[in-house]
Amino acid sequence: MKLKLKIWKQGDAHSRGSFVTYDLDGVAPEMSFIEMLTYLNETLIGKGEEPVTFEHDCHEGICGSCGMYINGYPHGPVKGLTTCLLSMRNFKDGETIVIEPWRAKPFPVIKDLMVDRNALDKIQQAGGFISVTTGAAPEANTIPVNKKNSDLAFDASVCIGCGACVAACKNASAMLFVSAKISQYALLPQGRPEGKERVRAMIAEMDRQGFGSCSNTGACEAQCPKQIKLFNIARLNREYYKAF
Amino acid sequence: MNKILFSAVSKKFVMALAGLFLLLFLPVHLGINLMLLRSDPEPFNTAAHFMATFPLVKVVEILLILAIMTHITYGLIIQVHNWLSRPVRYAVRNKSDTSAFSRFMIWTGGSVLIFLVIHFFNFYFIKLGIVEGDPENFYAIAYQLFAVRGYAILYWVCFLILGFHLYHALQSAFQTLGWSNEFWKPVIRVISLIYSIVIPMGFAIIPLIIRFFK
Amino acid sequence: MITLDSKIPEGPLEEKWTRYKANAKLVSPANKKKLDIIVVGTGISGAPAASALGEMGYNVKVFCYQDTPRRAHSVAAQGGINAAKNYKNDGDSVYHLFYDVIKGGDFRAREANVYRIAEVSNQIIDHFTAIGVPFAREYGGTLTTRSFGGVQVSRTFYSRGQTGQQVLLGAYSSLVRQIKEGTVTMYPRREMLDLVVVDGKARGIVVRNLITGEIERHSAHAVVLATGGYGTIYYLSTLAVNSNASAAWNAYKRGAAFANPSFVQIHPSSVPQMNEFQSKLTLMSESLRNDGRVWVPKTKGDSRPPNEIPEEDRDYYLERRYPAFGNLVPRDVASRAAKERCDAGYGVGPTGLAVNLDFRDAIKKQGQKAIEEKYGNLFDMYKDITGIDSYTEPMRIYPAGHYTMGGLWVNYDLMTTIPGLFAVGESNFSDHGANRLGASSLMQGAGDGYFILPYTISNYLASEIKTPRINTDTAEFQEAETRSAEKIKRLLSIRGKQTATTFHKKLGKIMWDHCGMTRNEKGLTEAIGLIRELREEFWKDLNVPGRADELNQELEKAGRVADFLELGELMMTDALNRRESCGAHFREESQTPDHEALRNDDEYAYVAVWEYNGDEPPVLHKEELKFEFVELKQRSYK
Numbered sequence A: 001m002k003l004k005l006k007i008w009k010q011g012d013a014h015s016r017g018s019f020v021t022y023d024l025d026g027v028a029p030e031m032s033f034i035e036m037l038t039y040l041n042e043t044l045i046g047k048g049e050e051p052v053t054f055e056h057d058c059h060e061g062i063c064g065s066c067g068m069y070i071n072g073y074p075h076g077p078v079k080g081l082t083t084c085l086l087s088m089r090n091f092k093d094g095e096t097i098v099i100e101p102w103r104a105k106p107f108p109v110i111k112d113l114m115v116d117r118n119a120l121d122k123i124q125q126a127g128g129f130i131s132v133t134t135g136a137a138p139e140a141n142t143i144p145v146n147k148k149n150s151d152l153a154f155d156a157s158v159c160i161g162c163g164a165c166v167a168a169c170k171n172a173s174a175m176l177f178v179s180a181k182i183s184q185y186a187l188l189p190q191g192r193p194e195g196k197e198r199v200r201a202m203i204a205e206m207d208r209q210g211f212g213s214c215s216n217t218g219a220c221e222a223q224c225p226k227q228i229k230l231f232n233i234a235r236l237n238r239e240y241y242k243a244f
Numbered sequence B: 001m002n003k004i005l006f007s008a009v010s011k012k013f014v015m016a017l018a019g020l021f022l023l024l025f026l027p028v029h030l031g032i033n034l035m036l037l038r039s040d041p042e043p044f045n046t047a048a049h050f051m052a053t054f055p056l057v058k059v060v061e062i063l064l065i066l067a068i069m070t071h072i073t074y075g076l077i078i079q080v081h082n083w084l085s086r087p088v089r090y091a092v093r094n095k096s097d098t099s100a101f102s103r104f105m106i107w108t109g110g111s112v113l114i115f116l117v118i119h120f121f122n123f124y125f126i127k128l129g130i131v132e133g134d135p136e137n138f139y140a141i142a143y144q145l146f147a148v149r150g151y152a153i154l155y156w157v158c159f160l161i162l163g164f165h166l167y168h169a170l171q172s173a174f175q176t177l178g179w180s181n182e183f184w185k186p187v188i189r190v191i192s193l194i195y196s197i198v199i200p201m202g203f204a205i206i207p208l209i210i211r212f213f214k
Numbered sequence C: 001m002i003t004l005d006s007k008i009p010e011g012p013l014e015e016k017w018t019r020y021k022a023n024a025k026l027v028s029p030a031n032k033k034k035l036d037i038i039v040v041g042t043g044i045s046g047a048p049a050a051s052a053l054g055e056m057g058y059n060v061k062v063f064c065y066q067d068t069p070r071r072a073h074s075v076a077a078q079g080g081i082n083a084a085k086n087y088k089n090d091g092d093s094v095y096h097l098f099y100d101v102i103k104g105g106d107f108r109a110r111e112a113n114v115y116r117i118a119e120v121s122n123q124i125i126d127h128f129t130a131i132g133v134p135f136a137r138e139y140g141g142t143l144t145t146r147s148f149g150g151v152q153v154s155r156t157f158y159s160r161g162q163t164g165q166q167v168l169l170g171a172y173s174s175l176v177r178q179i180k181e182g183t184v185t186m187y188p189r190r191e192m193l194d195l196v197v198v199d200g201k202a203r204g205i206v207v208r209n210l211i212t213g214e215i216e217r218h219s220a221h222a223v224v225l226a227t228g229g230y231g232t233i234y235y236l237s238t239l240a241v242n243s244n245a246s247a248a249w250n251a252y253k254r255g256a257a258f259a260n261p262s263f264v265q266i267h268p269s270s271v272p273q274m275n276e277f278q279s280k281l282t283l284m285s286e287s288l289r290n291d292g293r294v295w296v297p298k299t300k301g302d303s304r305p306p307n308e309i310p311e312e313d314r315d316y317y318l319e320r321r322y323p324a325f326g327n328l329v330p331r332d333v334a335s336r337a338a339k340e341r342c343d344a345g346y347g348v349g350p351t352g353l354a355v356n357l358d359f360r361d362a363i364k365k366q367g368q369k370a371i372e373e374k375y376g377n378l379f380d381m382y383k384d385i386t387g388i389d390s391y392t393e394p395m396r397i398y399p400a401g402h403y404t405m406g407g408l409w410v411n412y413d414l415m416t417t418i419p420g421l422f423a424v425g426e427s428n429f430s431d432h433g434a435n436r437l438g439a440s441s442l443m444q445g446a447g448d449g450y451f452i453l454p455y456t457i458s459n460y461l462a463s464e465i466k467t468p469r470i471n472t473d474t475a476e477f478q479e480a481e482t483r484s485a486e487k488i489k490r491l492l493s494i495r496g497k498q499t500a501t502t503f504h505k506k507l508g509k510i511m512w513d514h515c516g517m518t519r520n521e522k523g524l525t526e527a528i529g530l531i532r533e534l535r536e537e538f539w540k541d542l543n544v545p546g547r548a549d550e551l552n553q554e555l556e557k558a559g560r561v562a563d564f565l566e567l568g569e570l571m572m573t574d575a576l577n578r579r580e581s582c583g584a585h586f587r588e589e590s591q592t593p594d595h596e597a598l599r600n601d602d603e604y605a606y607v608a609v610w611e612y613n614g615d616e617p618p619v620l621h622k623e624e625l626k627f628e629f630v631e632l633k634q635r636s637y638k
Ligand SMILES: Cc1cc2nc3c(=O)[nH]c(=O)nc-3n(C[C@H](O)[C@H](O)[C@H](O)COP(=O)(O)OP(=O)(O)OC[C@H]3O[C@@H](n4cnc5c(N)ncnc54)[C@H](O)[C@@H]3O)c2cc1C
Pocket: C040, C041, C042, C043, C044, C045, C046, C063, C064, C065, C066, C069, C071, C072, C073, C074, C075, C076, C077, C078, C079, C080, C081, C082, C163, C164, C190, C191, C192, C193, C226, C227, C228, C229, C238, C239, C240, C243, C244, C245, C246, C247, C283, C402, C403, C424, C425, C426, C427, C438, C439, C440, C441, C442, C443, C445
């Protein structure tokens, strides 16, 4: 396969970036998107050019490191996949692919396609935990949990914190991310004692970081590689009102 | 306190509440408007008179004005904040699979606002005595306006846009107020669809009937 | 010259840990605040260690190379985490768990440590549940388990196929809580380059800030390494591509002995390599072998599509060779059997390096829906990667490097041979002997971090309360920084022709061919030569673009490969030394007449502990393994 890649290149957070176009020949359809870019870099280094910087680690769609905006889609055009699991079979020979970094005020570009997503950690740090000190836990089965709630909590907790929801949202809102965390704890009895403080603190931090509001558009749900559902946001809203 | 009233969630909450309140008023307004279809101007003018003078309605009126102002102010604040949340835009437009209506709320809302201003000049301000006209014969004013082809078309287009606005607005308000889950989501969608077709079409059908059948 | 003292407490097996805790020294709250601890790594061992130590009141500094602690590769663990809860009432107990781990490790682990990890296993489940980890549940609301890894009880707690993610996110949540409290300071995007030893004690580390390229010094009263395994030395493995050995390897070069480096688990079922660009082998959970049948064609080069090969032309070689366990033989056995068939020319797929894992019969019997419910996400993932629908066509699988049982040698205190340097999780030589059982690594990592290290490190720090904060403006820190900076300079100055990845691939091939599923004297000796040649070539022809003082991913890779090139040789040396087959280590010279692994307890019931010796060959020390409580047996799955 032969591709034309239009990739955002930016030296560091302070410099101005621009698109650079690369022609890449010899792409195999069974490569993953990340492998294709690695292959591009190997060719660039061979030619004495600067490689493209991007993040990736597990290559299994679970660590949430990878993530780029591919032809207008965070993580590319296939639903439910991270960039590292996106196979080149989904592109046509001769296609032009435009690759941009996640764009959001709280996600400043570090270099090329790599952005700083620390804002998500800051939100979790504000209250995304249950304050049980090591050694203080009761025997596990003394806390029975309704199976349905436990399953719903699991569905929310599969969030890999990649930031695709923010990248997809027209408002760069982090509500899906926050709602996944809030839902997980709200659905489990263990999370209830701190429920009110948690949701207030996390929303306040979300605002402080500069994320937008939720317009209930659903782009986040559509692009979430773990298919986290929008009604988690409704639950987050409920939890928030209940906290006053 | 400030943080709580103006948090990303609270702002939407206030907007949703204000919006829902306005949604409650629309069927009442429609009910009165439908009287325009009768050949006798009396019932319509009486209703209009009642709405203009009955004390309780006065209170509601103030609430409505407040709701409109709040809805607009919050809408603008949220929108500006949202734009600021992505200072650098994407080169390729987002192609995520989403409801198109939701993406243009500020524009559909803005269009509705423009219509509202015109509407106020034509009726409400007359009642308040700001604009000249006979507040006791809105029936005649309405017929005069609908007779103008351009006005009728504008009226029509605006209600079409209002329909788009409402379709997302209703679903969104439920979601914002936290009333959505796997089961209710599709139900709410259908309710929104029905509401956003029936109410705007109810309004829009009046000039059609007046122009073509009267 | 180091001396090995494993410091195993006296007394009966069940009482050792209790006695240890009763006698361990404590540190007062006021003193804890004055003591600094560095934790490198935020996986399922590092995050628990850091949060537990922070909760206790120590001043903790945590490092990881990712942008956030929650991306450590523990996140990728699929199957589950073991504990001796006996919730299924199937006769499980701490002793049974202990025994299974010892036996699964082919009797090459320390009894006392293994018993201790089994002992704390239940507390781990309690703790994770309390902090909101959504483990799978029964309808009655209690926790459920599944069977895993070929043991006779059901003791594996799980969250669908994402247990590692769930427990890691749980541990991360405790960690951020401590960051908020101010007891823990997080330093992400830092790569540890060197350990700083002052007067014989570990006193700090030197790291590279991966964003600015700056080399930073950090000091502490004790240093904990939780840096994970080094399976990426094979280039293709189930590990994250940035996993590395650099932290442990440089600690080794500073005097921490390395134990059993050649003990590497090769997992039998991963998606096979498809082309030379592939960077990663994705694991297909062991649980698939509960329903899938493994086979290859009976005739060499049978090119018919798998579904057109009739029953009589299929060789279900695991069922044929191991009638008792069939497709459920342990990982090492299954991996070797697959390799044997492929080497003999019966492999399938375009490369011939794959075997079929067929669900046809299971689907026929249980229906597609049942299979979908059990393995849906794995089938989806397989399809995303290969484009093949395994509901209608067999999956192709092949073994892949997965877990390193070897690692830094530690005593019962989890302390390495450098006082004040501790190692937890996969980075230590661990409790798994020569082979790890499924779902016991998360257990070991979390157990080390939450429930063991906090006691043992306090025992050490109790004698450090008079030591003031360690100054980083000393000759030792300067020396470590210069050494790291010079290595970077050297890497950047070669400007040769080949990329770090090219060298990594070459090294991976040598490792895989000679120090993989089977090993022999000739191959290993040869490979040592090959590695040396490759290392020389590396330092002559490496091409690293860019500068040192900027974000430079190629430089990061090159540094890691440079360390792998040295570690590789030690692995070969270790494999060469051990002329027996045990667990994952299969020496062709030591096998039974029917080609099964043959252990040699008389000569090799020891941990091979290697001490760095500069340019001279490393020095071998032996920690004799005494089995007081279990009887050594030959494993058999026939
Ligand atoms: C695909 C897969 C599936 C698995 N499934 C299971 C399972 O089901 N059950 C089970 O029990 N086990 C399983 N395992 C094994 C288990 O997941 C690991 O052994 C365990 O998670 C290792 O945890 P750790 O804390 O030691 O290291 P890791 O989680 O690997 O963490 C290493 C940490 O060290 C940091 N680090 C590394 N090098 C440096 C450096 N030089 N400088 C700074 N920081 C550094 C990293 O940033 C990271 O934070 C699986 C392993 C894999 C690969």
